[in-house]
Amino acid sequence: MSDPTPHHVGVTVSDLDRAVDFYTSTFDLDVATEFAVGGEAFADAVAVDGAAAEFAHLVAGGEDGETVVELVAYEPEGEPTADPELNRPGAIHLGLSVDDVEEFYRDLDGDVETLSEPRTTESGTTILFVVDPDGNLIEMLDA
Structure with missing residues (x-):
């Protein structure tokens, strides 16, 4: 195999x-x-x-x-999935990295939905979750 x-x-x-x-x-x-x-x-x-x-x-x-x-x-x-919540078993997301999450956030079109503003976690990584038009989640993180 x-x-x-x-x-x-x-x-x-x-x-x-x-x-x-x-x-x-x-x-x-x-x-x-x-x-x-x-x-x-x-x-x-x-x-x-x-x-x-x-x-x-x-x-x-x-x-x-x-x-x-x-x-x-x-x-x-098929039927749409429930509202995006990352803590649900089976939840998935796409992860993409950029040089600067804060800059990426500032450059977003005003109609693009996010779960929050960029946040730096205790691990030191800055993250931002973007919601696509169907409710799918895309995590943006610093490269």
Whole structure:
């Protein structure tokens, strides 16, 4: 058996075009590819009857290589998850680092929701949680 290696981080969204706009403009991610998948094998794999999906792979670069952020919009669309709360078992978030979280926060468009202003934790890391249009959480932290 081969050792697993990271491939992508998936984020389910309700409107792919809106999500691509948000992630490219807010986080300066680049669109690498867009595609659609459907058919019986896909529906079986995701355990959703009649499922099809549109995908966009966005690339976040850095000194340690690239991370692919996979945005996916499903048909049929499922029920939205509850309001984002990080202390719920099963809660997930995407983590992205920037040189300066405070500067990133100051440069955010006024309509971008955050959980709070940037905070420096007792570990010395400055963090900020951004909420995407579907309620998914993105943690910004100092590089």
